[in-house]
Amino acid sequence: MLLLITGICGFAGSIIARGLLEHLPGVKITGIDSLIRKGSETNLEPLRALGIDVRVGDIRNEQDLADLPSADWVLDCAANPSVLAGVDGKTSAKDLLDHNLGGTIHLLEYCRRHKAGFILLSTSRVYSIPPLASLPVEVVNNAYRPVFSSPSAFPQLSTDTHSSRPSTLVSRPALSPLGLTEQFSTLPPISLYGSSKKCSELLALEYGMTFDFPVRINRCGVLAGAGQFGKADQGIFSFWIHSWARRLPLKFIGFGGGGHQVRDCLHPRDIVPLLIAQMGDAGRKVDPILNVSGGVESAMSLAQLSEWCRERLGPHQVASDTNPRPFDIPWMVLDSSAVGEAWGWMPRTLMPPILEEIAQHAEQNPDWLELVS
Numbered sequence: 161m162l163l164l165i166t167g168i169c170g171f172a173g174s175i176i177a178r179g180l181l182e183h184l185p186g187v188k189i190t191g192i193d194s195l196i197r198k199g200s201e202t203n204l205e206p207l208r209a210l211g212i213d214v215r216v217g218d219i220r221n222e223q224d225l226a227d228l229p230s231a232d233w234v235l236d237c238a239a240n241p242s243v244l245a246g247v248d249g250k251t252s253a254k255d256l257l258d259h260n261l262g263g264t265i266h267l268l269e270y271c272r273r274h275k276a277g278f279i280l281l282s283t284s285r286v287y288s289i290p291p292l293a294s295l296p297v298e299v300v301n302n303a304y305r306p307v308f309s310s311p312s313a314f315p316q317l318s319t320d321t322h323s324s325r326p327s328t329l330v331s332r333p334a335l336s337p338l339g340l341t342e343q344f345s346t347l348p349p350i351s352l353y354g355s356s357k358k359c360s361e362l363l364a365l366e367y368g369m370t371f372d373f374p375v376r377i378n379r380c381g382v383l384a385g386a387g388q389f390g391k392a393d394q395g396i397f398s399f400w401i402h403s404w405a406r407r408l409p410l411k412f413i414g415f416g417g418g419g420h421q422v423r424d425c426l427h428p429r430d431i432v433p434l435l436i437a438q439m440g441d442a443g444r445k446v447d448p449i450l451n452v453s454g455g456v457e458s459a460m461s462l463a464q465l466s467e468w469c470r471e472r473l474g475p476h477q478v479a480s481d482t483n484p485r486p487f488d489i490p491w492m493v494l495d496s497s498a499v500g501e502a503w504g505w506m507p508r509t510l511m512p513p514i515l516e517e518i519a520q521h522a523e524q525n526p527d528w529l530e531l532v533s
């Protein structure tokens with residue numbers, strides 16, 4: 161099996177590449193990364209030392225892709241993954257779209273030429289913000305929890321759920337205590353980042369159907385683990401633990417400044433068995449768009465994360481800022497039941513070992529935040 165991984169020096173790409181080398185006998189990996197993400201350069205030589213052909217190149221540049229060898233599958237892990245991209249004053253909306261959407265189009269052209277399958281690491285950020293921002297929630301154990309007094313208040317069926325698609329999803333509610341399903345609305349506003357991924361999803365499906373190559377869209381929730389290039393707007397678990405270990409200023413922002421917003425998290429190495437299954441059975445008749453996430457058992461609020469940090473790393477103060485943060489939502493947990501039924505997949509690493517490995521990485525790499533910001 162010949163595999164092309166884009167964004168291979170990034171957090172997810174590098175961990176998945178290592179996992180595939182270990183668990184997929186006979187795989188030969190080529191990777192491409194522009195090293196635009198600070199810290200990604202630290203993965204370049206270690207990945208090459210494993211025998212991976214890693215090219216420094218940009219998926220916005222068609223020539224960089226034309227120079228790559230043919231592959232059976234493309235795994236797209238290259239993106240600007242920040243929900244604030246395009247509105248943070250650091251990157252323009254056009255830049256974001258060039259990387260996240262323009263790059264995807266070039267990869268789809270590559271798949272068309274080489275008849276390669278395409279797997280996109282998409283995001284929970286494709287789900288509509290207004291119904292999530294106005295979700296009725298209560299605070300339980302220092303964390304928001306949705307109030308399900310009237311389930312009919314959350315129908316929010318997605319406009320992209322087609323009855324003609326092979327689907328394991330039709331009978332699922334859009335939202336339950338287990339989280340959002342693939343049925344949840346994807347109507348804008350979903351952020352420029354979310355839109356760049358949603359458009360990529362749509363084009364990937366269209367290219368796959370038109371030019372007859374397999375496409376899988378894995379909508380990931382928050383990814384976390386040691387070695388993530390954590391920033392406040394992306395890689396929050398890593399950013400928080402590294403900052404706590406260094407006693408750097410931390411702030412709960414928005415929603416009253418209590419840090420009650422909840423996210424679930426998944427270790428990228430847990431995605432490896434799913435990818436192996438998906439690449440090994442290209443023709444399986446299951447929905448091509450699936451949530452892939454840690455779920456309610458691996459979900460916590462920033463206030464709870466701070467309690468964990470206090471126990472593990474000692475005392476530290478967290479300030480409060482009640483000003484809202486753009487695109488913030490109180491509770492984002494994905495229900496991955498459908499991917500379980502379709503592929504027998506479930507997350508393996510729960511939250512505590514993920515947090516512990518980040519804490520150990522923070523202790524061993526005290527200058528990590530300077531390196532990655």
Ligand SMILES: NC(=O)c1ccc[n+]([C@@H]2O[C@H](COP(=O)([O-])OP(=O)(O)OC[C@H]3O[C@@H](n4cnc5c(N)ncnc54)[C@H](O)[C@@H]3O)[C@@H](O)[C@H]2O)c1
Nearest residue numbers: 167169170171172194195196197200218219238239380383
């Ligand atoms: N990290 C998360 O919490 C999360 C959650 C859901 C989905 N995702 C998706 O997973 C993928 C990987 O995210 P990550 O956390 O590893 O991010 P990352 O920033 O660590 O890695 C992305 C890599 O892509 C590279 N890259 C960016 N633009 C490029 C371009 N034009 N050409 C070549 N390389 C380019 C960067 O240099 C970086 O190494 C992204 O597509 C992201 O949207 C991430």
